[in-house]
Amino acid sequence: MGNALPLSADRPQQKTEEKPYALEEACTVWEEVLIDKKEESTSADMPLGMTIHNIEITLGRGGQLAKATGAVAKLIAKEGKSATLKLPSGEVHLISKNCSVTVGQVGNAGVNQKSLGRAESKCWLGKCPIVRVLMNPVDHPYGGGKGRAPIGRKKPATPWGYPALGRRSRKRNKYSDNLILRRRSK
Template identity: 85%
Template sequence: MAIHLYKTSTPSTRNGTVDSQVKSNPRNNLIYGQHHCGKGRNARGIITAGHRGGGHKRLYRKIDFRRNEKDIYGRIVTIEYDPNRNAYICLIHYRDGEKRYILHPRGAIIGDTIVSGTEVPIKMGNALAKLIAKEGKSATLKLPSGEVRLISKNCSATVGQVGNVGVNQKSLGRAGSKRWLGKRPVVRGVVMNPVDHPHGGGEGRAPIGRKKPTTPWGYPALGKRSRKRNKYSDNLILRRRSK
């Protein structure tokens, strides 16, 4: 993902960036429409997730996460933009005539070949099984975050990295670009009324009036662990990730 800067002419272009992409139309049999429900409201119309609403219409691309075309070589035909995620997607043409989308691996270019299976070469974009430590029906893996966990030996892994490593360097440059993505302005709780937020109220610029910041519903914020207790996957995590 190459990040390019605009030539300075207006405040929005002065602070904005754009990433280079291959423009192509998606295949009709690999897209479908979805009911837009990203307004942050529940069935009663109450806001349950703030700062959401609006945004441009989008079509969902069917992404092949299973990679069940075993031992059949495919060729990368296009690298396309996907409005539903911050990574590009690749259109793969398999030798048996199947056409599917996958996430764009870092370093993959148009014309490269990929294949999924148990006896495939270790190459960028290929999916294969690699056993590090065996314990019964599970394998012990260490993730890049430092977390050590158990995964079924029947799982496969895709070699490489998703090609969106520069996404944290992008700058939209203006508020309108953020609204196209369905994101609304973020308002601080300290400038609200007491009925709207626990931080609200007071005369002039008043502090929050609490020892620690809270969410609009009164729960601890900024640093409080939000993972559910007794989650089903707790037994699979041997060591938590490092901060």
């Protein structure tokens, strides 16, 4: 189901590729596919509960939501010019119907369940081993501490001094706040 539907009926049927298209276009394409397979169509719109990924938030920016391996969002409602989606995090988000999406789920869903077996296998994937920071607090935000204490400072920070590990970093009055209907659980 990860393949996108063809963009128009007048093009010859060839290998289906993953191409994003607007939700309104997807509705008409869905109708054409139903006509091709079942010889009749009962719905003129893309059905609710459809699984989609690679979702555009603002027009022309490209896919920004549900792009990780195995990620999938669901179309749960449509009203006027906007559509309501349930994202993988549990957040309920409004987007424009003209924003492009890709039908289906992102592949390679079981990538985290594969056992690598040994540390060298992880190095082959380009992931370096984590080394302790043996520095003083003046040299590195994670430096210092006594014995096995992980961080010497009162509050953890990034290497550039910004607060890290648990502190929320989202802007207070972001432009897209009114598009989020229900926030993700903490």
